[in-house]
Amino acid sequence: MTVGIVIVSHSPDVAKGAADMVRQMVGNEVPLGFCGGNPDGGLGTSVEKILAAIDAAWSEDGIAILVDLGGAETNSEMAIEMLPEERRQKIVICNAPVVEGAVMAATEAWGGGSLADVKRTAEELSPQ
Amino acid sequence: MALPLETLLDTVSARIISAADELTALDSAIGDADHGLNMKRGFEAVQADKAGIFAKPPGEALKAVGMTLVMKVGGASGPLYGTLFMTLGKELPENPSVADLGRALQASVTALKARGKADIGNKTMLDVLGPVAAHLESGSASIESVRALATESAKATIPMKAIRGRASFLGDRSIGHMDPGARSSEIMITAVCDVLEGKP
Ligand SMILES: [Mg+2]
Numbered sequence: 001m002t003v004g005i006v007i008v009s010h011s012p013d014v015a016k017g018a019a020d021m022v023r024q025m026v027g028n029e030v031p032l033g034f035c036g037g038n039p040d041g042g043l044g045t046s047v048e049k050i051l052a053a054i055d056a057a058w059s060e061d062g063i064a065i066l067v068d069l070g071g072a073e074t075n076s077e078m079a080i081e082m083l084p085e086e087r088r089q090k091i092v093i094c095n096a097p098v099v100e101g102a103v104m105a106a107t108e109a110w111g112g113g114s115l116a117d118v119k120r121t122a123e124e125l126s127p128q
Numbered sequence: 129m130a131l132p133l134e135t136l137l138d139t140v141s142a143r144i145i146s147a148a149d150e151l152t153a154l155d156s157a158i159g160d161a162d163h164g165l166n167m168k169r170g171f172e173a174v175q176a177d178k179a180g181i182f183a184k185p186p187g188e189a190l191k192a193v194g195m196t197l198v199m200k201v202g203g204a205s206g207p208l209y210g211t212l213f214m215t216l217g218k219e220l221p222e223n224p225s226v227a228d229l230g231r232a233l234q235a236s237v238t239a240l241k242a243r244g245k246a247d248i249g250n251k252t253m254l255d256v257l258g259p260v261a262a263h264l265e266s267g268s269a270s271i272e273s274v275r276a277l278a279t280e281s282a283k284a285t286i287p288m289k290a291i292r293g294r295a296s297f298l299g300d301r302s303i304g305h306m307d308p309g310a311r312s313s314e315i316m317i318t319a320v321c322d323v324l325e326g327k328p
Contacts, residue, residue: 038202040169044162047206048199069160070293071204074244078198078207 003109003118004031004057006065007102008050008072010043012036018066018099025103026110033057045072050079054091062090062115064105064122068098090115096122129324130223133186136323137178137193141171143319144312154308158295163308166203173200190217204293205309208244208253215239230264237261244292251288251295251302253309256281260317275321282306282314 005022009015015036022032033053038044054063067073073093080091092115094101101122108121144151145168152164174181174196181192194213198206219232237258241247248258259281263269283306290302293309 038162038166038169039200040202042162042165042202043160044166044202046199046202071202071206074204074207077243078210 001059001061002030002112003061003105003115004033004059004063005102005106005109005118006050006053006057006063007032007034007098008045008053008065008076009034009036009068009098010045010072011068012041014068014098018102021099022102022106026106030106030109031057031059032106045075047075047079047082050076051082054079054083054087058087060090062092062118064109064115064118065091065093066096066098066101066105066122067093072098092119094119094122096125100125129225131186131220132323133189134178134182136320137174137181139319139323140316141175143315144168144171147312147315151308151312154306154311157305158290158298158302159308160294162203163205163312166201166205167209167312170197170201170206170209173197186222187217187220190214190220193217204244205312208240208309209312211239211243212236212257226264226269227267230261230266230269233257233261234265246292249288250291251285251307251310252290252292253307253313255285255288255307256310256313256317271321271325275318278314278317278321282310285310 007015007018015034019032019034033056035049035053039046057063065076067076076093080088105118105122108118148164148168151167152161155161155163174193177196181189184192191214194210198210215236216232219235221228240254246252246254248254256278260274260278263277285307287303290296295302
């Protein structure tokens with residue numbers, strides 16, 4: 001088992017493209033979920049879709065979520081709060097650029113890193 | 129007073145839906161031009177769920193409105209307005225006094241600050257909801273004074289510089305535009321005032 005990665009973008013295309021890049025880097029061993037778009041499919045994010053993506057990527061080792069802009073983060077936080085406590089404490093949102101962060105996080109997860117390792121590796125990309 | 133919850137919600141929904149273009153125009157000036165559309169989608173979903181929502185007792189009905197907004201809005205305003213309604217549902221007693229309304233709104237303001245990592249003065253919906261909550265809590269609020277305060281507070285966001293949300297990317301260029309979230313909050317408060325005054 002490894003940490004799972006969830007990609008949340010405002011754009012379904014960006015989410016899908018970032019997920020493709022992750023798959024190319026680390027294959028299918030890292031559980032991966034992604035979503036983009038508002039409930040109507042336009043640019044935006046959806047709590048419902050985020051919950052489904054978390055479910056798709058679920059790992060008992062934890063889930064690292066990568067988000068693009070503000071609403072993706074707020075909606076991801078909301079989604080996490082709606083989950084049962086035992087799941088909530090195993091999910092983190094990384095402060096990192098969504099595409100590069102997802103690839104770095106997945107690589108760390110693939111190498112066996114813990115949830116904290118995965119988050120730290122992704123966040124090394126962000127200016128301190 | 130017993131709140132006419134269904135009329136309140138119908139009026140708030142109708143006003144927000146008909147202001148969609150205006151809200152989106154405000155958001156296109158300093159954000160990503162989706163606030164009106166997002167709020168319209170949310171309140172249309174609330175209207176579509178109405179039978180289920182009003183089958184519940186008042187507190188639970190307000191929480192259900194909040195949950196629908198969380199699920200359907202599709203932008204940061206979903207969790208934010210969702211939190212507002214869910215907190216009101218949790219905090220409002222059966223027949224609230226004006227001060228009870230103030231306390232419940234103040235609890236929502238506190239929850240919103242945490243949810244949005246924002247504070248009063250950051251050019252957000254809090255700049256309308258915060259002053260209105262404090263005014264209601266003071267116990268000396270009239271419908272007229274609440275309506276005026278909401279309008280004045282939304283206007284007061286024009287010279288503010290955005291610290292939170294997409295508008296913050298603009299830095300000083302966010303100055304000179306009304307915050308779309310402040311405006312949608314003003315519209316809701318005005319709608320509530322109008323209903324309570326008997327002119328929805
Ligand atoms: Mg927006």
